[in-house]
Amino acid sequence: MPTIIIDDREIEVAPGTKVIEAAEQLGIMIPRFCYHPALGSVGACRVCAVKFLQGPFKGVQMSCMVDAQDDMVVSTTDKEAVAFRKYVIECLMLHHPHDCPVCDAGGHCLLQDMTVSGGHGIRRYLGKKRTYPDQYLGPLIQHEMNRCIHCYRCSRFYQDFGGYHDLGAMQSANQTYFGRFEEGILESPFSGNLIDICPTGVYTDKPSRYFGRRWDYERSPSLCINCSLGCQTVVSCRYRKVVRQEARLSESVNGHFICDRGRYGFFYNSLAQRPRSCIVDDQTTSVDQALAAVKQKLETFADKDRAQAVACAGSTRNSLETLAMVKHVCQTNRWQPPAYFEDAAATYKLKSAISRLEPDLTVSLREIESADFIAVLGADPLNEAPMLALALRQAQRKGATVAVFDPRPIFLPFEFKHLPANLDMIQTDLGALLNAALEPAALKKLDGSAREFYASLATVKQISAARQAEIVALAELLKASQRPIIVCGTEMVRRQTPALAADYALLMQAAGKSVGLFYVMPGANGFAAGLLADEDVSVETLIAGIEKGSIKMLILVESNPLWQFPDRHRLEQALQQLEVLVVMDYINSEVAQKADIFLPTTTLYETGGVYVNQEGRAQGVKPAYQGGIPIAQTGHGDHPPRVYGTEIPGAEPQAAWQLLAHLIGTGQPLTAEDLRAEIWQWLAKIDSGFKALPCVADIQPQGARFFQAPHAAERFLRERPIGGADNDGQLEVMAVEMTFGTEELSADSACLKALAGSPVIFMYSSDAKQLNLTDGDRVSVELNGGAVEARLQVTANMAAGMLIIPRHKDLDWQKMNTDKTFVHKDQIRKLKD
Amino acid sequence: MNDAVEAVKALAIGFATTFKHLFRKPITEEYPEYKRPLPARSRARIILTRDPDGAERCVACYLCSAVCPVSCISMQSAENEDGRRYAQWFRINFARCIYCGLCEEACPTSAIQLTPEFENCENDILALVYEKKNLLVDHQGKDKEYNYYKYAGVATEVGKKGEHVKEERPVNIKSNLP
Amino acid sequence: MTLYAIIFYVLAAVIVVTTGLAITRRNLVHVVVYLVFSFFGSAMLFYLFGAPLLAVLEVIIYAGAIMILFLFIIMMVKTETFEERLFPFRQWLPVALIGVVYLVIGALIVSSAPGNQVMLKIALARPEAFGEYLFQRHWLAIEIISLLLLVALVGALYLGRKKAEDDI
């Protein structure tokens, strides 16, 4: 452990620590442009110069390029170093335009700070300034190349870190340019990070362009709820509007970056069409009146037998408070148990996944970067949880092998092995891989059940011949691996797959490897919903109940089954059969428009909340602002209204859990804090898994992984489906998620709509050949509930016998069965353009 | 004794002086009847000026609102079709303004300027909240020449990239020549 | 009861109450204020008895000079601000004992004095009469006291002067 003295203060740092990092640990900020903790050092900008007074080097050196070593004495304030930095900044500013007032980075611009603090105030250079043309880089990023200081951070992030290659350096010498070869939308779904990473205003945020300055924003730490990973963000609000979201450094979840879905997925919060007032039978009312109306309707179902006719559904975008309250209200009022998921299989898969997250198996997103072999089972990282793809990319950069077992046409921004197979075969393939990878020496370590499980695995010979060579090659890599990680999806896969993934992990663990297990779950709070959900209850069972006539009143809490439920026709019929439909939500969903009684609720940004990500990490968020209709919307001509008032317009909505608390006779209405404390007590009673959950105030910024699955008795499943049934020439239809456009909240973001593209249907190349279809054809697919039309995309990069339909908003895909859906090949017709 | 005489003499002179003043015409300028012309740089009512070519100078950079010690300036920035940044709305609460002139000092485009016009009292306090239409004037104020967009280096209708003062032609990025 | 009697009793009550307040308050400034009220009340009593000179002297000397000096000192010295409450018992006890002794002696005097049934004749003490009395009958004492005061004054001046020189 080298010890170094910086500015007369001594510090001991880990070997390999750069001097600039050591200084940072002491709280000394050495100026930097090109150095970034996530991207490393290149020594390009020359602005982190410090003076080495003693030690192996002497004189002015770049602190980002020198490892801290014993006997080093460094001064950051030495005259020579300060003068050096001053001249460097002056040189960097030679061509910098005079546009700070019209630049969105002004106010949080590293270059601005360094220029001012470096003492360069007056321009001495009298020559002409170099200029560049700018490019259109899509709806998210504004390009202003004149401001560039050539630190290369953008191309290093975009290409080296992110794995995309459509943006980089061009031209040479004094004319080096950063941009695309041709104008166009950036391909990377992580492009928003360019804004955070650029030390000046070359890349600025387009959706929030010119909205305000950093100093005017109410900034607070927040959370992304657009997928299950729970990336940490910083949210900026101004004039009662959420304006911007940026990545927040999280050592355990997302690191320094977030994906564009998360960065721009907040617009639902401040939409003009966001419902702000209660509606009872098409009449706008106050919250009290609406609650009274709900209570009045509930009186009909007051007695014990009738209470079972009331059902309540939450969703995976509920906060933990809401999830708990839904459950508590149902229990207290003896209603039907609450539903959180579309179908019973989803509940089952989640519950089995959660119960298998043993503490020594579970890994966080950042720990994936340390793996050397990653098997992705039934998950599409880039589309389901984009930041997972970036984490996989980091592992791959460090030498890990990534093998994806998934029927979908998977794209990842790096080199990986894709072994497409249908949903039954992918787990068999992975089993065969394990079978082939375990050496005889390792096998000896296996005990009874593990040995039995190993014996039941398919051998390489049992799987398709075409795949054998690939599996064998991978097996060699897995054999050498010390830290393999299994990433498993829980959405598309078969019932047993999540449990099987855990079994595979356990098997490798038994064989002496340091294994990690990582699930991808549906929704931001899928984990908590899975913990709270009753096994046999889902939206589907509720529909069945309505159809039978046993459920007459339905309360949907921040839940919109019409968005996700595969059989739309059946759902709509059921909703019509209801006597009363109550909806509480903060988005103007389709189901909200059908509600008899509608109550608006608040968003994460207005009341905060606790969300549990897919590894069981509870992360709490405090309110970012007071709520209310954005000033721009309450505006008056071209300016805000000229009135004084103490009330915030449109701030009446309460959190869903506060509204629900009115539906149980608790006597005194509780304050938000008291109610929260009470909810925490209920949670501990409802499920023992919550006992270790810290109080909201005690949750640390990095979150708390509170859930520790006990070493389950049911390790190593006995019943294992091996291989897949032949589908008799039928194609299995699978509705899948895409990075942009299929997630409910981010779908409301106007800027992401362009990125969602137009609806397509994916088909395997040989299947298409059989049907005489080619890439780009318009096809109609006859589903259970009617025909679906879209362009066909033919790819060799997916499983045969599958038809993959991304759940695009413009595509009425919800004509499927509630269960598995198959189409005959003659149900697919080519349409004329 | 001499001192006492001196003192009495001094006192007498003083009293005589003030007594003589009794018969002089007062030098008071009575305000509403007579208004003294103020120097151009007096700090009173704030205006938003225009470029010599007639476009709004304000780029809504928020610097004036940031520097304002009483937070009486608020605005919303936006972009118009030709790429110029402008204030969608601009509001000064003169009920709060202390006429310190820091906004004028902070303004990078010479848009916001203080004028000698100080008679802006109202009975209704809301009438002191000035919107952009009340603030915007049709002249250049004290700074007759400056046009920010000639120097900023951003593309607007004032000039494309490389067409402004002291700028080279844009780099051809598709060329390998230095 | 005549009007004068009523005025007498009211004034007496005021004096007793303000004096009582003065000895029970712990805020020194309040004490001074109550004491001034008490002195003022006594002065009015003197006036009522037909001794305007005495009344005026009481106000000028006691209320106007002595108490204002007290107030001056109190204002200059930063004292702790006490809550308005009574002194502790151990401070009260001696006071109460002495008070009881006074009460007994007073009662004895009043009951045994021969003239207590006789109305006092109103003594209209004119300033001239007072001055003549003082300077003709007691001129020696007055001169001695004046001399004493003069010596004290000179001494004080000398001390003050010495101090001032030291300072320089």
Added chain:
Amino acid sequence: MLNWIVGFTILIVKLGVVLLVLLLLAAYLVWLERKFLARLQIRYGPNRAGKFGLLQPIADTIKMLTKEDIVPAAADRFIFLLAPAVVATTALMMFAVVPFGSHLTLWGRQIPLVITDLNVGLLYVFALSSLGVYGVAMGGWASNSKYSLLGGIRGAAQMISYELALGLSLVPVVMLAGSFSIVDIVNAQAKYPFIIVQPFAFVIFMISAMAESKRIPFDLPEAENELGAGYHTEYSGIRFGLFFLGEYVHLQILGALVAVLFLGGWRGPILPPPVWLFMKMIFVALIMIWVRGTLPRLRYDQLMALGWKVLIPLALVNIMVTGAILLI
């Protein structure tokens, strides 16, 4: 009994008239001071409220009555509220012994034109004037503000210092008149006013009187530019008004005393006695305003030196000289 009631009624009427005149005069003295001072300084003075600003005092009164009466949180409430009342009452009470005429005969009844002819009248004035110090000292202390406290202390010190000179300067007058009664003193000036025989006493009295009423150049207790407003910094509304009322009533009293002790009081040809007294009072007030318009504020040590080292010895010498002359 009837006699007593009539006497009482007369007393009440006299009191009422005197108080009314005093208060009105106090209000208009403010106007006079502002107007006259303005002219001394080549200004107009108040000229917006009414003709020549004559309604200014009324406007001021209304303003002060309607303003919020603020008691600072840290102030000693009881004394804070008491202090302005003390200042105003002691000032008003002083006028009780000032004669404004010899007597009036109404329905065969002689009514003396003085509220009460005390045989110790002059001492009564001193007694009340010394009580007035309390208002200043307590107001300054109770405000619990350093400026106020400094103002209060300065005020108290200044007033007790100058009281001595004030008293001593009047001893020759008393010796000449042979009485403390002010009525007697006025009567003693039937032939000539005392200013002629006692010019030194007059000057000493004028100076001490200005210091006693805390007027420029002796306004150290309220010195605006060093102490804010001194002992009444924290006062607002009508309590502030009471302080000012006290000050201006004081000005009248001193004017009246100067008139009565040195200028022959109500005596004068042709015009009725109260008018003479009024004119003399106004004359003294104008002189005081003239002084205010001319002289700068003294330094504190100058103030003390003037009082103790100049005025008191002078007054003592004056007493000795007068005594010697009287004896001869």
